[in-house]
Amino acid sequence: MDAVFELFIAPFLAFGFMQKALLGALMLSVSATPVGVFLMLRRMSLTGDAMAHAILPGAAAGFLLFGLELVPMTIGGLVVGVVVALGAGVVSRLTVQKEDASMAAFYLIALSVGVVMVSMRGSSIDLMHVLFGTVLALNSEALTLIGGVAALTLATLVVFWRALVAECLDPVFLRSVSKLGSPAHFIFLGLVVLNLVAGFQALGTLLSVGLMVLPAAAARFWAHRVETMCIVAAGLGMASSVAGLLLSYHLSLPSGPAIILSAGVAYAVSVLVGRRGVIFTLRPRTSHRTA
Amino acid sequence: MSAAAVTFSDLTLGYNGHPAVHHLSGAVRKGSLTAVVGANGSGKSTLMKGIVGMLAPMTGRCTVASGMRTAYLPQQSEIDRSFPARVVDLVSLGLWPRRGLLGRHRGEDRHAIARALMAVGLEGFEGRPIDSLSGGQMQRALFARVLVQDAELILLDEPFNAVDAKTVTDLVALIKHWQSDQGRTVLVVVHDLDLVRDHFPEALLLARRAVAWGDARDVLGAGNLFKARQFTEAWDDTAPWCEPGHEHAGAHAEHGGHV
Known part of the structure; x- marks a missing residue:
């Protein structure tokens, strides 16, 4: 019993930075994973990745001007993320080009600008910090930001749920009964940007998308409905956060990657043994129903 | 005339x-x-x-x-059949003109959906995932959605x-x-x-x-x-x-x- 306490509970009781890291990661899990579920259902998981790269120059601009400060880096990331999302969305909706290509073009431009900006001033350690984050250094300012983003995300999802589902399932039908199709799409992209920006303090710009996409992708193997998929994804995200922080504490691993790696393990296990996973799909059937 | x-x-x-x-x-x-x-x-x-x-x-x-009021059934190919929805989720989209984004689905709406499914011969299919439907069943479900739109x-x-x-x-x-x-x-x-x-x-x-x-x-x-x-x-x-x-x-x- 003592060993269990020492392994799983004590680290969080003993250190304030662990408590803050846990709180931040759990709030991110609840907020980002349902967004990830919709990203996946719209076959936009890689768009999340592109967006994560795209917010780098914004964060870098904030970093160049004000140093390693939360508010300017967050605002910078938000602005550039929204510009890239809107730009790619507008190009795909108004021209012949599909969103995958326009998004790739916009994020590549943004990423190269970002790396150039960081290298102009900072050392490579600073670049590492922006790219990979420091969940163990979350201060109350960052926690407030993550909490605010989580509350806004959940409220927006509740309000626009029907439109988001309809826009995924039958976008043409939605356009025939409502003008909400395009606004719902852009509001959704806004949520993606918000959650990536909230996540990059903790997990870095490159890995913040991991907590969004991996639990959602894993949940696909367990759930049949969008609602349950979101709940399973949030649960997996929270479990990965706890596991990652403990791994990081006990084995001295970098905390952000440890969280995402835990989510990766959850994904791999789900692929194999999930209700709709590989083993279940491939198992030989010796009996069948009459109808 | x-x-x-x-x-x-x-x-x-x-x-x-x-x-x-x-x-x-x-x-x-x-x-x-x-x-x-x-x-x-x-x-x-x-x-x-x-x-x-x-x-x-x-x-x-x-x-x-x-x-x-207008009900429009687009060509089937525009629907994402792999989306994790049940037949009742698809048919209840037809409530949009009456309930919109936020209106609560009422008891009468559930009855309308049940009646529509019965009219197209899909009674008891409410909980079936749409990716398990045949082409004909899918089309019947979409007709049920048109019925629910009551246009x-x-x-x-x-x-x-x-x-x-x-x-x-x-x-x-x-x-x-x-x-x-x-x-x-x-x-x-x-x-x-x-x-x-x-x-x-x-x-x-x-x-x-x-x-x-x-x-x-x-x-x-x-x-x-x-x-x-x-x-x-x-x-x-x-x-x-x-x-x-x-x-x-x-x-x-x-x-x-x-x-």
Whole structure:
């Protein structure tokens, strides 16, 4: 019993930075994973990745001007993320080009600008910090930001749920009964940007998308409905956060990657043994129903 | 002579400066059942999108009588069948015009969905995931969604594609019931001309312009079908610009005194 306490509970009781890291990661899990579920259902998981790269120059601009400060880096990331999302969305909706290509073009431009900006001033350690984050250094300012983003995300999802589902399932039908199709799409992209920006303090710009996409992708193997998929994804995200922080504490691993790696393990296990996973799909059937 | 449900006045719809429906004039009578026929690319689906308002006219007007609610069933290929939804989720989308984004679904809505599923022969399918439905069952579910929309004007775009004979018979019976017993106005894009001759009182034969419009058997006469076959689908990037007042041979087709 003592060993269990020492392994799983004590680290969080003993250190304030662990408590803050846990709180931040759990709030991110609840907020980002349902967004990830919709990203996946719209076959936009890689768009999340592109967006994560795209917010780098914004964060870098904030970093160049004000140093390693939360508010300017967050605002910078938000602005550039929204510009890239809107730009790619507008190009795909108004021209012949599909969103995958326009998004790739916009994020590549943004990423190269970002790396150039960081290298102009900072050392490579600073670049590492922006790219990979420091969940163990979350201060109350960052926690407030993550909490605010989580509350806004959940409220927006509740309000626009029907439109988001309809826009995924039958976008043409939605356009025939409502003008909400395009606004719902852009509001959704806004949520993606918000959650990536909230996540990059903790997990870095490159890995913040991991907590969004991996639990959602894993949940696909367990759930049949969008609602349950979101709940399973949030649960997996929270479990990965706890596991990652403990791994990081006990084995001295970098905390952000440890969280995402835990989510990766959850994904791999789900692929194999999930209700709709590989083993279940491939198992030989010796009996069948009459109808 | 009854009032018009939809009125086209010199309506041109199209894409990138090329017309897909060219200078169409006429009216769809309230309470009528009309088959829209024509080759691929002749403007049938475009006309449907124009009526729903998803495509703005390049010239002219398309007016739906005020107060008429419209239900539109797009071609099936536009639906994401892998989306994790149940039949009841798909059918309840039809509640959107009444409940919108935030309105709570009520007991009467659940009854409407159950009645609609019963009417299309999908009783007990509420909880089935849509990726497990056959093509015919999917089409029945979509008809149930149209039923739930409870609209006065119903537009169906190729609802019988890849659907078996029994399902076609059932769905045609449902369409005729909507029109003759419930007085709804129904426009259906159909490719099977025998089906049109057997079941549809009126037809509109499109070849970008209206070749003929009126009594289905007259419209589908050999002369009109021959005229429609002269239609070429290809856009011509060197075609001259269509000027106002230009004479469009046959553009104002006969349409059996609808107006």
